[in-house]
Amino acid sequence: MPTFVQEAPGPSMTIDGGLRVHLRNADHASALVVFVHGLSGSGYGTWGEMPGAVYRSDRLDADIAVFDYVSGFRRRLGFSPNIIDVARELNSHLDALQYKRIILVGHSMGGIICSMAIRLSHQKTPFGHSQALIHRAVGLIALASPRSGARAVILGGQKDARVLRVHNAEVTQNSEFFTNQVDTQWRGSGRARYRIPIWAATATHDRFVDYFTATFALRGDQVDTFTGTHTSFLHRHDIREWVVERAARSLAQADVPLRATRSVIKTRFRGDPLHSAWHDAFHGALRRFEVSPDGITIYDATHEPREDDTETHLQVRIIPSGVCDAEATATEFREYGLAMESGRLFALGAAPLGEDVDEAARRLAGYVEERPAAWIAPVSEPQNLEDEILNWLERTKESMTHANRFDRGYE
Incomplete structure (x- = not known):
């Protein structure tokens, strides 16, 4: 079950698996922003000041959640699940929460896990179940995420490499699902079953994820590039502001009456x-x-x-x-x-x-x-x-x- 705390997330915090929710006040907000790290990352260490910046922003009325799972180097410490099971675990945690709107923020492989969780929610949950993630997700922010597979996989291990290879089965299923079932335009085209805008950020000196795979099938106004490497750009002030802005846009668009x-x-x-x-x-x-x-x-x-x-x-x-x-x-x-x-x-x-x-x-x-x-x-x-x-x-x-x-x- 998710753990709830009423304090701002900080980079020095630790979490050993699962989901930790940071409440802005005693009552739950109506929205939740969830951070999912990438290969060999950790719940708080990957993100630095970014979750705290979103938590303290006066532009968002949203609680913050940080999700942690084992991958890459950390797999050596003992048994660890494959990435599909990680996506199922994330889904299970979010199903237990009562937030009306959820925005997922994924770095690198974390973006694949976020997409997979949404797709699995669609496959496993009857359409009439309004608590399903597919009905509550209003935005996906993918940061240096290989949405069609990575051109280089370093120390991923067999379980991780399975979902990182270019055009592998899992990312292909994700791509087909979002292409056929989801309206990913942030203003909405009204031509798909679900509306979940996708925002993508890339790094200028990323040696693992190229621009094409990170921005696959997205409109130009939903993509931005920042100075830095695959992980260092996450600690820039401008990327933190960019994430806050994209989360705010997603929530505002979700409020537009249909x-x-x-x-x-x-x-x-x-x-x-x-x-x-x-x-x-x-x-x-x-x-x-x-x-x-x-x-x-x-x-x-x-x-x-x-x-x-x-x-x-x-x-x-x-x-x-x-x-x-x-x-x-x-x-x-x-x-x-x-x-x-x-x-x-x-x-x-x-x-x-x-x-x-x-x-x-x-x-x-x-x-x-x-x-x-x-x-x-x-x-x-x-x-x-x-x-x-x-x-x-x-x-x-x-x-x-x-x-x-x-x-x-x-x-």
Whole structure:
């Protein structure tokens, strides 16, 4: 569990793993700025005066947290987890906190861990859970962070080198997730499921992280360069002011009211055409769906050409239980998984119908594992199918509401 103290963070402080939160006053602030160090770094030693400067700034009403984990040289002292487990640990600490808005500040490998924590939050947590980091993160500040891999890894060890190599699997997944699912522009384009602006700072004499990998896919007005080496530039006065300014911008932009326009859940149905009762259940669920106060309605796109389909909000799939283990079904569900990762498919509801439905559902669940908007429901009787489809529609509506999926603009 996080440790809470009511004092300013200082460079001489120590922390042996975990998360320490510095409260500005007796009551928690509404926002939290979290510092995550890089390879071989330490919770306070890496940052110098930076956490204290953010803590004392009158531009921010935010508490400060410092996260520590073992990497690089420190791994020699005993057992230590891999970086994915570190990201999961960070996620777990933040899930236990009640802050409405969270800004993550990561140096070097710490920036990768921050990105990974956000992505894992999306994968592991149902969309309706508003405490998930993916719903509360309003900014990511990456300082000399190899967002597409580092050109040089010094004394990283096998566990660390795994996430530092250029275009390695983990940073590639991070890049794909932020490209497809996250609006990283600080003013927001309104074209992605989540809005988390990313700010990047580079150092002029950085021998480990080059400009391209540190600023990958970011707009020029979200990038700055400072004099110094990979770590020395963190101790400059101007970089401290820059971090305060970017945190303030992120919080201010998060407060900009969103104007929701009318939106549609674009729905497709796939089932055996010989069973008209299945189609009747689908259309019955559409008729029973209540238009929400914010204007979300239903649109049946089942018979539209699929080549014109750039986004489906809910795919309803009904499969006879006896064919759930067929190779074609397995291939199809893997394709559903890829469509969900790319953002072309928002939610999938699948029902094996018939005998041995629990076993069939178990097999199907393996194809959509770790995708929180994929729902597998065994349905033994056709008359229960309509209720289950309606349930998927309601869950999709809730997911779209929480994720700001629908078209939007600024007042």
